[in-house]
Amino acid sequence: xxxxxxxxxxxxxxxxxxxxxxxxxxxxxxxxxxxxxxxxxxxxxxxxxxxxxxxxxxxxxxxxxxxxxxxxxxxxxxxxxxxxxxxxxxxxxxxxxxxxxxxxxxxxxxxxxxxxxxxxxxxxxxxxxxxxxxxxxxxxxxxxxxxxxxxxxxxx
Numbered sequence: 001x002x003x004x005x006x007x008x009x010x011x012x013x014x015x016x017x018x019x020x021x022x023x024x025x026x027x028x029x030x031x032x033x034x035x036x037x038x039x040x041x042x043x044x045x046x047x048x049x050x051x052x053x054x055x056x057x058x059x060x061x062x063x064x065x066x067x068x069x070x071x072x073x074x075x076x077x078x079x080x081x082x083x084x085x086x087x088x089x090x091x092x093x094x095x096x097x098x099x100x101x102x103x104x105x106x107x108x109x110x111x112x113x114x115x116x117x118x119x120x121x122x123x124x125x126x127x128x129x130x131x132x133x134x135x136x137x138x139x140x141x142x143x144x145x146x147x148x149x150x151x152x153x154x155x156x
Contacts, residue, residue: 001119001124002022002122002123002124002126003114004019004021004121005120005121006021006025006118006119006120007012007117007119008116008118008119009115009116011112011138014104014105015100016100016117016119016128017110018095018099018101018119018126019119022119022121022126023099025058026058029058029095031084034059035059035094035096036059036094037056037058037059037092037095038059038091038093039057039090039091039093040054040055040057040089040091041053041054041055041089041090041107041110041111042055042127046137049136049140049141051130051133052135053111053127053128053133054103054107054113054127054128055125056093056101056126056128058124058125058126061124061125062090069082069083070083089107091104091106091107103128105128111128113128113130114130116130117129117131117134118135120134133144
């Protein structure tokens with residue numbers, strides 16, 4: 001489970017260091033012959049907030065998500081198009097011995113990431129936001145959080 005937020009910088013080679021607090025959840029990757037993470041582009045639009053960011057998935061979580069979307073894609077053209085887009089916008093990134101992944105420039109540009117980023121735990125996945133954009137989103141999120149909480153508890 002990934003929780004918390006961490007202010008990091010991409011190095012000159014566009015590598016991202018996985019925060020120490022996330023490493024325990026990923027430690028089994030180092031015992032495998034395939035220490036890879038899936039990195040995909042995502043975006044959010046809600047009320048007056050929008051932004052692009054990257055999502056980083058452990059292989060088992062990514063496989064489960066992809067199988068679910070693929071199942072939906074067999075039933076609807078919209079899901080089929082989404083499946084096509086998400087698989088095209090995803091890269092397999094190798095985790096090195098220093099807990100870094102090389103983020104492809106294509107994804108960095110698409111997510112509009114600059115050098116300074118915010119790494120956020122979001123349950124079963126990690127999000128990577130441009131730091132300036134995250135600061136904007138964070139202010140909005142803090143302001144609307146009571147309304148979101150009421151919505152969540154009201155729907156129980």
